[in-house]
Amino acid sequence: MIRIHSATGDVDALDRLASGDSPIHRLDPRAKMAVTAMFLATAVSFGKYEIAEMMPLFLYPAAIAAAGRVPAGILARYLLLASPFALLVGIFNPILDREIAVRWGPLAVSGGWISFISILIRFLLTVSAALLLLACTGYVPLCSALGRLRVPRALVTQFLLLYRFIFVLSDEAARMARAHELRSRGGRGPTLRVWGSLAGNLLIRAYERGMRAHAAMLARGFDGTLRSLRGLRWSLADTCFVLGCGLFLAVVRFGRVAGRLGSAIQEAIA
Amino acid sequence: MHMADALVSPAVGGAMWAASMGLAAWSARRLAGGNAEARAPLMGVTGAFVFAAQMINFTIPMTGSSGHLGGGMILAILLGPHAAFIAMFSILAVQALFFADGGLLALGCNVFNLGFWPCFVVYPLVFRPLAGAKPGQARVLAGAVLAGVLSLQLGSFGVVMETLASGISELPFGTFLLLMQPIHLAIGIVEGAVTAALVSFVLKARPEVLELAADSRARASVPMKPVLVAFGIAAVVTGGVFSWFASSYPDGLEWSMFRTSGREELEAPGGGVHASLAGIQKSTAFLPGYGFAEGEGADDSGGAGGDARAQAPEEGEGGRWPEVSAGASLSGLMGGAMILAAAGLVALSIRLARFRRKTRST
Numbered sequence: 001m002i003r004i005h006s007a008t009g010d011v012d013a014l015d016r017l018a019s020g021d022s023p024i025h026r027l028d029p030r031a032k033m034a035v036t037a038m039f040l041a042t043a044v045s046f047g048k049y050e051i052a053e054m055m056p057l058f059l060y061p062a063a064i065a066a067a068g069r070v071p072a073g074i075l076a077r078y079l080l081l082a083s084p085f086a087l088l089v090g091i092f093n094p095i096l097d098r099e100i101a102v103r104w105g106p107l108a109v110s111g112g113w114i115s116f117i118s119i120l121i122r123f124l125l126t127v128s129a130a131l132l133l134l135a136c137t138g139y140v141p142l143c144s145a146l147g148r149l150r151v152p153r154a155l156v157t158q159f160l161l162l163y164r165f166i167f168v169l170s171d172e173a174a175r176m177a178r179a180h181e182l183r184s185r186g187g188r189g190p191t192l193r194v195w196g197s198l199a200g201n202l203l204i205r206a207y208e209r210g211m212r213a214h215a216a217m218l219a220r221g222f223d224g225t226l227r228s229l230r231g232l233r234w235s236l237a238d239t240c241f242v243l244g245c246g247l248f249l250a251v252v253r254f255g256r257v258a259g260r261l262g263s264a265i266q267e268a269i270a
Numbered sequence: 271m272h273m274a275d276a277l278v279s280p281a282v283g284g285a286m287w288a289a290s291m292g293l294a295a296w297s298a299r300r301l302a303g304g305n306a307e308a309r310a311p312l313m314g315v316t317g318a319f320v321f322a323a324q325m326i327n328f329t330i331p332m333t334g335s336s337g338h339l340g341g342g343m344i345l346a347i348l349l350g351p352h353a354a355f356i357a358m359f360s361i362l363a364v365q366a367l368f369f370a371d372g373g374l375l376a377l378g379c380n381v382f383n384l385g386f387w388p389c390f391v392v393y394p395l396v397f398r399p400l401a402g403a404k405p406g407q408a409r410v411l412a413g414a415v416l417a418g419v420l421s422l423q424l425g426s427f428g429v430v431m432e433t434l435a436s437g438i439s440e441l442p443f444g445t446f447l448l449l450m451q452p453i454h455l456a457i458g459i460v461e462g463a464v465t466a467a468l469v470s471f472v473l474k475a476r477p478e479v480l481e482l483a484a485d486s487r488a489r490a491s492v493p494m495k496p497v498l499v500a501f502g503i504a505a506v507v508t509g510g511v512f513s514w515f516a517s518s519y520p521d522g523l524e525w526s527m528f529r530t531s532g533r534e535e536l537e538a539p540g541g542g543v544h545a546s547l548a549g550i551q552k553s554t555a556f557l558p559g560y561g562f563a564e565g566e567g568a569d570d571s572g573g574a575g576g577d578a579r580a581q582a583p584e585e586g587e588g589g590r591w592p593e594v595s596a597g598a599s600l601s602g603l604m605g606g607a608m609i610l611a612a613a614g615l616v617a618l619s620i621r622l623a624r625f626r627r628k629t630r631s632t
Contacts, residue, residue: 011368040375045280048438055610062613066620082370086274089439089446096440112440119276119438126275130374134367142367151291152298154310155356161314162360169315169322177326190326196467199323200475203348203468206322207479210315217311 013074014131018138024068029137029145031238035245036133042249043125048115049101052258054125060248061128068136078131079124090119139163141232148232153225160226169206176202272365272380273429275373279436286432287378293386294359297352309353316348317357321364323468342388343417344465347397347480351389358385383428388421396420410473411466418462419455426454 018025024032039060046054065075097112134142140160147156176198180190190198214222251257275283301309320341345354362380365371372380400413430446433439439446472479 014368036374040275040373041280041283044275044278044283044375055607056613058610059613059616062617063620066617078370085272086276089274089277089433089441093440096442115438115440122276122438123274126373126375127370130275130367130370133374139367152295154298154301155294155359157310158313158317158356158360159363161311162317162357162364165315165318166321166364169318173322173326180326192463192467195326195464196471198326199468200471202323202326203316203319203472204476204479206315206319207312207476210311213315214311 014135015138017070017074017135018141020069022068022136024064024136026237027136027241028232028234028238029141030149030232030234031242032133032137033142033145033149034242036129038246038249039129040126042253043129044122045253046118048118049111051114051118051121052262053252053256054118054121056252056257057125057249060245061125061132064132064136065128068132070132070135074135075128075131079127082123082127086119086123090116093119145232157226165206165210168209169202172205173202272362272372273376273383273432275375277433277436277438278373278376278379279438280375282432282436283375283378285378286382287375290359290378290381290385293390294356294381297355300352301356309349313349313353313357316345317361320345320357320361341421341461342385343393343397343414343421343461344468346389346393347465347469351393354393355385355389358389379428379432383425383432387424387428388417391424392417392421405473407470410470411463414466414469415459415462418460418465419458422454422458422461423451426450 039057043054043057064070065072093116094110094112097115098110099112100108101111101114102109140163143156143159143163146159147153180194180198184190189195342354342358345357348354349357359381362372362377362384366374366377366380397413397417400416401409405413427447427450430443430450433441433446434443441449469480
C-alpha cells in the first residue's frame, strides 16, 4: 500500500486547493462527478492501438487545471506518486507484441510499443482527471454529493469519519515510530513482537478515542447521518457544464478529430 | 497490488463497480439492522488505524526489508465482515483519490479484490472456524497466515482475470499468473504474521475489542446466498457486456485472446496447474466463447459468445493497425500533436487572461 507520512503533506496541499475559489470550484460536485465519470469511461474505451485519437482528450485536464487554478507542479507530483502497477504490466507489451504495426520509411514501430504508449496516455489521463476532481471539489463536498446520489448512508458516513480520523491517528503513529527509533540501536524497525504491541496500543487508543467521539456525538444528537452546512444547488451553469463536456467527449470519441485535422493539414500543405 | 485505470476496460470496470456497490448496499442494510450508529465511529477509527499502522514498519527477520499491515483481514477480525467491507471500501476510495493508488474507474475492481475475498469468503470460511471464539497463540497465527495467504492469492487472481478480460495488456494468462501469485504468496505470509501479532496482543490486552470474541453468538456465519448472488451478477454482467463489446470491437479483446492463445505453446508451461486452470475456465465458462488454452481450434459453442467469435476475423482484419497505411496514421498522429499543442495554448490563454484581469484590478 502506501507510505502515508510522505504523502500527508500532499493531502494538505490538495485540501488547500479544494478550499479555493474558481468557476470550476463553484460548480455542483455532482456535475463534476458526472463529467469525470464520463471522461474516464471515454478515455479507457479507446482501442489499445489508438494513440492519435486520444490526444484531444488532453484538452479537458488542461482546461480544467487552468480554469480551476491547479498548479502544474502538484499535478506532476501526484503523477509521480501514483502507483506504477499499470506501467509495470504495460512494459511487457513491447516485449511480447513484436509484430510491426507501422512503417515510416526506415522506422518500424511494433504493435507492442504503440499499445504501451497508449497505456501511458491512459495513465496520464485517468490519474489527472481524478486529481482535478478532488482538487476542484474537496473530499467532504464529494461525500455529500454521494449522499445525495443515494449511495448507502453507512458508506457515506464511513467516508467522512475515516477522513476525519486519518490525520489524528497517523500523527499518533508517527510519534510512536519516532519514539521507538530514538530508543533503538541503529535505527532498525521493530521486530514482529514489538510491532504487535506498538500497533496494538495504537489500536486500543484509537478504539477508546472512537468510543469517546461516539459518546460526544450522541450527546449532540447524532442519529447516524453526518450533515453538512453547505447545501448543494444545481444551477444552469452545471447543466451547461455537463452538456458541454458530454458533447466534447462524444465528438472526440466518435468524430476522428485528430485524423481529420491531420489530413486537412496535409492537403493544405500539398 | 491495486488494479489500475489504465489497464481496465469500461465493461470490466463497470461490472466490478456494480458488484462492489451491490455488496456495499447489502452490507449497509445488514448493519442498519444491528446497532449501526454505535458502530459508525468505531468503523471510522478502525479504518484510519489501518492507514496509520502502515507508518510503523517492522523488520522482517533475515531479509533486512520491512513489511507493514494492510488490508481487509484485520478489519474483518475487528469489525465483522459487513462493517469491514464498508471500511475497506472507504480506505480504497481515499487511496484512489488522494494517493492515485489504483484509480476511480478501477475502484470497483479493487474493492472486490481486496474487500470481498477477505471479508466474505476467507474470514467466515477459514479464519473463524480455525480460530474459534477464544483462540490461543498458535491458532491465531495459523489462522491469520492461512487467511492472509488465501485472500491475497484470490485477490491477485482477480487482478489477473480483470487485466486479461480488459485486453489492454499483452501478458498471456499463464505468464501473468506466474508473475503475480508467488509475489503475493510472500506478501500474504507477511501480512498474516503481522495480523497475528496484532490480534494476539489485543486478545491479551483488550479482548472485547475484537468482534471475534465480542459477539460469537448471533452472526456466527455469513449466509452464502448473497455471496453467490453477487458472483452471479458479476458473471452475467461481465459476460453480457463483453459479448456485446467483443463483437463491436473485435480488435481489442477477441484479437488479443486469439494471439495469446496462438502463442501459448511457447510461453506457458503445458500441463500442470495451467492446464487444469484452463480446464476449470472452460467448464465454468466465465467468459463464454473464449478459450485460454486452445484459441483458434476451439469449436464454436453457439450462443452469443459463438457469434462474436465468428464475426471477429472479418471485422478484425479491416480495423487492424497493420492494415492501415502509414500515410493515414501519420496524418492521425499529426492531428493529435496539433490538438495537444492547442490544449497547451488553451491553458496558457486562460492563465494569461486571468493574470491580465488580476493586474488590471490591482
